[in-house]
Amino acid sequence: MRTKEVGRPLDRVDGRLKVTGQARYTAEFPVEQVAYGVLVRSTIARGRILAYGTKAAEQTPGVLAVLTHENAPKRHPTKEFDPSDKEPSASPTTILVLNTDEVSWHGQPLVVVIAETLDQAEEAASLVRITYAPAEELAKLSMLDQKTEAFVPKKVLNEKPEVTQGNAEEALAAAPVKIDHTYTTPPYNHNPIEAHNTLAYWEGDDQLTVYDSTQYIFGVRKMLSEMFALKEENVRVVSAFVGGAFGSKGRAWPHVGLTAMAAKVVGRPVKIDLPRKDMFYMVGGRTPSEQRVALGADAEGKLQAVVHTGLTASSTSNTFAEHFSFVTRHLYASPNFLIQQKLVRLDMVPNTFMRAPGEGIGTFALESAMDELAYALNMDPIELRLRNEPEKDPTMHVPFSSRHLKECFALGAEKFGWHQRNPQPRGRREGPWLIGQGTASAFYPANKRSAEVKVKLSIDGTALLQSATHEMGTGTATVQAQNAADQLGLSVEKVRFEYGDSLLPKANGSYGSTTTITVGGAVELACEDLKRQLLRLAVKHPSSVLHEANYDDLEARDNGLFYKDNPTRGETYAVILAREGKENLEAQASFPPFLKEKLEEMAYSFQSFGAQFCEVRVHEETGEVLVSRWVGVYDCGTILNDKTARSQFLGSVTMGIGMALWEETHWDLRDGRIPNASLSEYHVPVAAGLPRIEVYSLGIPDPHTPLGAHGAGEIAVTGAAAAIANAVYHATGKRIRDLPITPDKLL
Amino acid sequence: MRAFTYTQATDASAALHAALQNPEAKYIGGGTNLVDLMREEVERPNEVIDINALPFSQIEVLPDGGVRLGALARNSHTANHPLVRQRYPVLAQAMLSAASPQLRNLATNAGNLLQRTRCYYFYDTTAPCNKRQPGSGCAAIHGVNRIHAILGTSEQCIATHPSDMAVALAALEAVVQVQGANGTRRIAMEEFHRLPGDHPEQDTTLGRDELITSIDLPALPSTANSLYFKVRERPSFAFALVSVAAVLELEGEQIKNVRLALGGVAHKPWRARTAEEALLGKPATAENFRQAAEAELQTAIAYEHNAFKIELAKRTIVRALLTLAERQLLA
Incomplete structure (x- = not known):
């Protein structure tokens, strides 16, 4: 196949719609007679509701209903998101708020106020008073205080919580050079520009339509069908454009079910748009973590022992143990491993995925520790990493489908000028500013999920792709149009992609950097099926130049099928279809083809x-840290579109910088309140705090994935915080093992 | 949000009259803080009196050589005005370090002085707060108090005043011109904001029957140099952990004149009189600056999460003064 569109830095196909305000997001769908819902949050972390004071709210002009657990219709329990299910529900929890008098976290929605206008609903909600019976046992709000109750969960995602090989503690004790430290990361909250919004209406008793800002349409559908005892096909979920998701929209938070319930009660469409403050209280974030990393090496820097153990938190109403230890299972060679994750349960909103879950915080610990070991060995930190390159996956014991970490470091070191660096800490200053440089490995799995794609080719030379996948700003709509254009030999403008609607062929959630491969694989298969159908039509006719052709002799090009060895011999699709009297032709395919996938998954580590490189400036007197340069090189297989991939890398590095320096959710340990639940006091990255970020892709295809591609949406978060902490150490001689690196920690 | 009526005032006396008629009314200028507070239900006016049409937008030279900043001049216009940039760098720097360009384009000068604290608990109507609801208690004293005050606190309140502009105005010894029902009066900047004491609900000494008309800046000696140094957790759109507005005039190496005000540390812009007195007539050295800073912070009280501010404030004072001194000694 000639590559024409794939790889080209095509502008986003939806770019014009977005910048001109025509792209319609969930909250913007015009629905007649819509009423507005506002949620009232719990102000205690654990206990029971004694009474609701809702009279004033009910008497507020415009109010249609005030729902509490006393008058809300009963819903059915839903299964919590379970990654081992083929098609998991998007429910973050098993708790059904408003169907219980129990309070499980501060901020749990307890009352829904529905009114004619948003202002009326807000005003009424502010008048609701709730009295509680706080639990006799104190709420559990501090992960570290609950350490003694930590347990080893049954699973961490789909993997074992523990991996032991050899005897790591013994090897550590015997190693001539070692480090052994504890690293901590705080809770972080999701703050996509578009908050979570849901708009729901019913037709009859059993037809539910929901517009939802989700990155997992079918998970929402499954949850709602369980919750309201509906057939899945009677629930339609639409998610046309999503204004950033980052994992937060992989779960349907309580407001989704409440919106559908409210619409049923008032008998009209209802919309609930979470205000920013509710985003902190009703949408889960990244768990806090405490991780121990101990590394023992021989005098040459070869790792003899790798210990990575620690603790994360989940809520009392969910089970997600964030997989911080996964990176350590695959990154470096060692004869001895001790890897273990524990979990504590807190009275908090259920935690969830946040861009590069697991590896985001795991690489902070592991890659800080590698830097510490490099200093203990008096060795260049890149050299240390190269000396521990494994031949096979060190804990799965299978080959990597592709692995080019060395090349990432080589290119990155050259672009950054790493080898001019004096490794001595505190070696460079400009006035009060100490300057340091740091590096770290980035790591993220190349996973796949499942998707179905339908492709319809019309006699006018256009193609329509359909799949219920999502466009959260990632570029899916653009790169898959490019992909299909190449598969079918069309120019990209002739390809239209419909996505974001459960009426379309099924696709899995868009999370875990899986969409590009998964949807890409399905597009490839559907297009192949279509081309084979076209060929079958042509070969029937002796008059066709394709009469004697084999599929493998042909390529799709110039709106038709042509011989590879003779560019002028072939037929256009229009000719083939016209001869059959057909206006169009369709094909549908599922990815992955089940058996092949299973065998590949077992045979390789994907x-x-x-490699992340950065320079920081640390004000010696005030402790302020500025990142002044960034170079990142990523090994994500074939890049489908340089522009959208680059945007993913830039955004990820930006989030990594935010995680390292600014972001942190404060919890008031007295009652679970989040004091900084606002964009004013929860510090997301700002442009003024970002350096020029240079990113490069190796672009080496993975021979074992569709198109040779890997997802690119998360990897550049990983290693970023460690690179910064390592650079801060190089600048100041002070090792910060507790994120974020705020000025007070450097005074 | 509570439903409210909207009134437009065309002159100061009409605005004053409307406010006196209705104790639940609020003036609105740029609205950058008030609208937030209304959305959070912290402020619940039933009437909003728009004063943007009042003739207080001028920035002009005063007969005594000072500069008058109209109460309704926008922060961005003020900060970028040549008179401010050339004569009062500390003020231009302070104003441009605050908020975001969009907010500065709307925010007025008087509104900047009258903005409320960003104490987390003040903003959360489900938490006790003596400033929002007198007598309800202070959630911050034993809560998350990383951003809170270390100087001049009371058992009722440990909130800080969030303004950068006001810190520079304190160092410049600005005067707030006020019009009331019974005439005009002048309030020295140092007297304008209050310490919390037993009445943290009162941020300022401005009466309910008064409107700010302008902020007047006295002339600075031509040999004085000034700067604003702000330490924050994020390089834009973040309030100061600690900030220092400094004006310094040297004679040789001796300090002839010094004025210091601190932000992020108290319920009001903290005029560092103790440090100033310690420095007058002394050589401009790092040791003297440090000693003066130590003296100023002697009365500081740390809470659970903000102890770092004490050391940070000292270092920030020293850095600000050193920068000014080096600049003048080099010049």
Whole structure:
């Protein structure tokens, strides 16, 4: 196949719609007679509701209903998101708020006020008073205080919580050079520009339509069908454009079910748009973590022992143990491993995925520790990493489908000028500013999920792709149009992609950097099916130049099928279809083809790699840290579109910088309140705090994935915080093992 | 949000009259803080009196050589005005370090002085707060108090005043011109904001029957140099952890004149009189600056999460003064 569109830095196909305000997001769908819902949050973390004071709210002009657990219709329990299910529900929890008098976290929605206008609903909600019976046992709000109750969960995602090989503690004790430290990361909250919004209406008793800002349409559908005892096909979920998701929209938070319930009660469409404050209280974020990393090496820097253990938190109403230890299972060679994750349960909103879950915080610990070991060995930190390159996956014991970490470091070091660096800490200053440089490996798995794609080719030379996948700003709509254009030999403008609607062929959630491969694989298969159908039509006719052709002799090009060895011999699709009297032709395919996938998954370790380099300036007197340069090199296989991939890398590095320096959710340990639940006091990255970020892709295809591609949406978060902490150490001689690196920690 | 009526005032006396008629009314200028507070239900006016049409937008030279900043001049216009940039760098720097360009384009000068604290608990109507609801208690004293005050606190309140502009105005010894029902009066900047004491609900000494008309800046000696140094957790759109507005005039290496005000540390812009007195007539050295800073912070009280501010404030004072001194000694 000639590559024409794939790889080209095509502008986003939806770019014009977005910048001109025509792209319609969930909250913007015009629905007649819509009423507005506002949620009232719990102000205690654990206990029971004694009474609701809702009279004033009910008497507020415009109010249609005030729902509490006393008058809300009963819903059915839903299964919590379970990654081992083929098609998991998007429910973050098993709790059904408003169907219980129990309070499980501060901020749990307890009352829904529905009114004619948003202002009326807000005003009424502010008048609701709730009295509680706080639990006799104190709420559990501090992960570290609950350490003694930590337990080893049954699973961490789909993997074992523990991996032991050899005897790591013994090897550590015997190693001539070692480090052994504890690293901590705080809770982080999701703050996509578009908050979570849901708009729901019913037709009859059993037809539910929901517009939802989700990155997992079918998971929402499944949850709602369980919750309201509906057939799945009677629930339609639409998610046309999503204004950033980052994992937060992979779950349907309580407001989704409440919106559908409210619409049923008032008998009209209802919309609930979470205000920013509710985003902190009703949408889960990244768990806090405490991780121990101990590394023992021989005098040459070869790892003899790798210990990575620690603790994360989940809520009392969910089970997600964030997989911080996964990176350590695949990144470096060692004869001895001790890897273990524990979990504590807190009275908090259920935690969830946040861009590069697991590896985001795991690489902070592991890659800080590698830097510490490099200093203990008096060795260049890149050299240390190269000396521990494994031949096979060190804990799965299978080959990597592709692994080019060395090349990432080589290119990155050259672009950054790493080898001019004096490794001595505190070696450079400009006035009060100390300057340091740091590096770290990036790592993220190259996973796949499942998707179905339908492709319809019309006699006018256009193609329509359909799949219920999502466009959250990632570029899916653009790169898959490019992909299909190449598969079918069309120019990209002739391809239209419909997505974001459960009436379309089924696709899995768009999370875990899986969409590009998964949907890409399905597009490839559907297009192949279509081309084979076209060929079958042509070969029937002796008059066709394709009469004697084999599929493998042909390529799709110039709106038709042509011989590879003779560019002028072939037929256009229009000719083939016209001869049959057909206006169009369709094909549908599922990815992955089940058996092939299983065999490949067992035969290889699929991972992406990268090298992060940064320079920081630390004000010696005030402790302020500025990142002044960034170079990142990533090994994500074939890049489908340089522009959208680059945007993913830039955004990820930006989030990594935010995680390292600014972001942190404060919890008031007295009652679970989040004091900084606002964009004013929860510090997301700002442009003024970002350096020029240079990113490069190796672009080496993975021979074992569709198109040779890997996902690219998360890897550049990983290693970023460690690179910064390592650079801060180089600048100041002070090792910060607790994120974020705020000025007070450097005074 | 509570439903409210909207009134437009065309002159100061009409605005004053409307406010006196209705104790639940609020003036609105740029609205950058008030609208937030209304959305959060912290402020619940039933009437909003728009004063943007009042003739207080001028920035002009005063007969005594000072500069008058109209109460309704926008922050961005003020900060970028040549008179401010050339004569009062500390003020231009302070104003441009605050908020975001969009907010500065709307926010007025008087509104900047009258903005409320960003104490987390003040903004959360489900938490006790003596400033929002007198007598309800202070959630911050034993809560998350990383951003809170270390100087001049009371058992009722440990909130800080969030303004950068006001810190520079304190160092410049600005005067707030006020019009009331019974005439005009002048309030020295140092007297304008209050310490919390037993009445943290009162941020300022401005009466309910008064409107700010302008902020007047006295002339600075031509040999004085000034700067604003702000330490924050994020390089834009973040309030100061600690900030220092400094004006310094040297004679040789001796300090002839010094004025210091601190932000992010108290319920009001903290005029560092103790440090100033310690420095007058002394050589401009790092040791003297440090000693003066130590003296100023002697009365500081740390809470659970903000102890770092004490050391940070000292270092910030020293850095600000050193920068000014080096600049003047080099010049």
